[in-house]
Amino acid sequence: MAEQDLNPLYKSLSTEKDFFENYREKFVDSFLKYFKKISNMDLSDERIRTLSEGIYKRLFSFQGNPLDELYSLGLKMYETKVDIRGILSKVFMVMARDFLEHLIQKEKDIMFLKNYLTLVEAYLDTLDKANIDYVESLQEKLTSILKEKKADQTQTIIDILRVKKENIKVIDYFYEVPVTCSSRLLRIEEKNVFLDVSRCVNKIFEKDHYVFVKIDGLSKTIKGKVEEINYDKGILVLTDFEYSPIPQEKRRYIRVRLSQKIPVILTRGGKEYNGLIDDISIGGIGVFLTDTQDLEVGVYVDIVFVLDGYTIDVLGQIRYLSPIGRVTRAGIGFMNLTARDEEIIGEFVTKRQFEILKKLRQL
Template structure:
């Protein structure tokens, strides 16, 4: 039996038994988990119950994620589906497929940087500072929006980060690049932060997480 056939069989069993499954999506990079039921499968599309928190997250992310137990491999496998349509009553995705989304393997919380709680980031090169747009941040690294092909994998970049309550001068190593609008979203790893610097980032993440969760409550209650 192919993996697609296994997924369809699993979904049909959930539908027949009227069972919920935990579904994950992201809002401002914070994972949102809810339990919903798959309602139907038709023409390679899956219709799901919708939850107010899930609706908010898929509007931001455009995907849902879940897991199913593969009896052949005797392990859970991560799945994802692209959201095709949603309203107040249900959402529809394409057929679930195996997911390799790196967000699913994160061990450290990452948050999207907001205008209301900004982080100013400068690339420092030969004494010159160039301000760049920061996208998200964790204690391990930061995502920046840069022009295409302006940095290479494993390149070391000197950075200055200015938070609402302090600043950090550090180095980032380019570990990922992906297309983003007219440029690239570049992921940098912080190899040598001090405990004090990590604590500063942690304080920012906690502040943003509270802000995000408050927004979710206001928009869904």
């Protein structure tokens, strides 16, 4: 790491040499106290004292630049789950108080305290850098492990598909309505699987979208990305496989997307938010919003919209907020639907399903 020039600070603080030479034992005692309080690492008092003595000598002898050594120490401490930054920040605060008392007694300029704080800030910044780099290294290792795991999983899935050539069910969702296509394996080229979907309504498939695959005898559902689709020849190319449950199957209520978005007004704390309903079920709605200021997951909002000439006024709770470009999609669950509300929404969902199925047959 790039070294910071500490010499001006060392030169200033060296004039208070008597304080720093006499403070070593107090530093060690403070370090021992906070180490045992903050860290769960089981070390003897003797080893902790030896560690703290080495740290104090390196940081306050005012010779050379200790930042690289402090950085290395920080990495080692974080690897052993010791919050060295938390420990030293406490010790430095106690030391700052004692240094201030020393300066007052000696009638010295407050500039020395400022220089001390600048120095320990450089030390703490170094430990922060070590912590960030340690976390990033863990993330890199985790990413590498996940990539290897997914590669193995992908290869396993491809091997299964190579054996189970017939009756491969591909599931996609058309306006939230599930469509199952019974396909068969044509061939496999590296990580790409070619399926015959000529007997299906294959126009529901879109390039770069994800679909789900079910195979007889396999309890897990497979997710794959549409790499290519030839509508005329009825060939679907899937890649990027992994095991994944189908999110829609976990829903308690049938959900449908709308062909024409319905305006909706959300109210919270006297502020109104205008949005458009994208999908609906008896359980809630998916809404597109351009303004989400003061909205967050878990808050309650009043919802008003008109469905087939019937006004629905209901309390809702925001379940999620997902930014999509310049708008945000909000998932909102209904909290107090009346029996009449449920009837109206249920009839609308059923009617919308028939519309979707009719549109599907026209593809």
